[in-house]
Amino acid sequence: MALNSCAQKVIINREIDTPEYGKMLLGNQSLDQFQKEPYKAWYDENYTIYPIDKTALEGLKKEKINSYNIIVFLGTWCGDSKRNFPRLIKILEETKFPESKLQIIGVNRQKQAPDGEEVKYNITHVPTIILEKYGKEIGRITEEPETGFIEKDLLNIIKK
Template identity: 60%
Template sequence: MKKIITRIVAVSVLAIASQQLSAQKVVVNREVETTNDGKMLLGHQLKDQFTKEPYADWYVKEFNEYALDQKAITELKKSKLNSYNIIVFMGTWCEDSHRDFPRLMRILDELKYPDSRLTIIAVNRKKESPTGDEVRYNVHKVPTIIVEKYGKEIGRIIEMPTTGYIERDLVEILGKDDRSVIKEIFKKEN
């Protein structure tokens, strides 16, 4: 019995040690200097990083000037967007990101969306991030806005909203979430 307990403890210690060694540290708010594009954000970012120069030039103007679709905002509140996770892939070099990323942030600000549910990942011109998240999420264009519930993707907006308004596209995505995710998670095995 003592040998079995010793082996279990040894295996447990090895498993924990290997987990700690393989755990990847994520650098937040990484900024790089490029030859062609000057300063560029790369990898996981916090939203306040965009209010700093040189990003504030495009971010603040678009954030402040964007006129929200209040009907869609009301729908997003009813649909409880704040209970979903949002992952955004964007490029500080990308004109579409310059337009739609600040608009998304304005929408989330209006909804008092929790920062803890938001992941912002800046990519380079090859659409790559330091942690390879673009591969995991199959991202090929920016901006890409992904909506998740319980770790499962509900929908995404790629490059530009199909309705012309991010908040309207988000309403459509949440409208499609007919609890199918919950059903899938708790489905019975036959």
């Protein structure tokens, strides 16, 4: 008796090239996609220039941010995403956050991902950084951090 698998194949690193907006990443992405052009230029610049708040960073380590899952919705065409996504990654690297617990989802200009993940998470703006624990959302940062620092907002979410 043959068993049919219902597992859906997840396509990662999907990139499209539009006449109007150029290249953009859609759907699930790996971090190494941001080391390819045209993304590398803005990614590296915003990663390098961001001064991490060391006190908040130590707080994230103490509060065990690595025990959470993080889902990021971003638009590679969006100024806020280009600025805040590299900052988030710099923070996560400093906390030794496991890449396996990070999901990066690219959306188009209508905030839609190819597999419809934006519907489940009610995405209306990008970037949206979602913290989950045991499969439940415990908080999110939408577009800009309230404190002006992603690491401070993440710490505030965890400490709620």
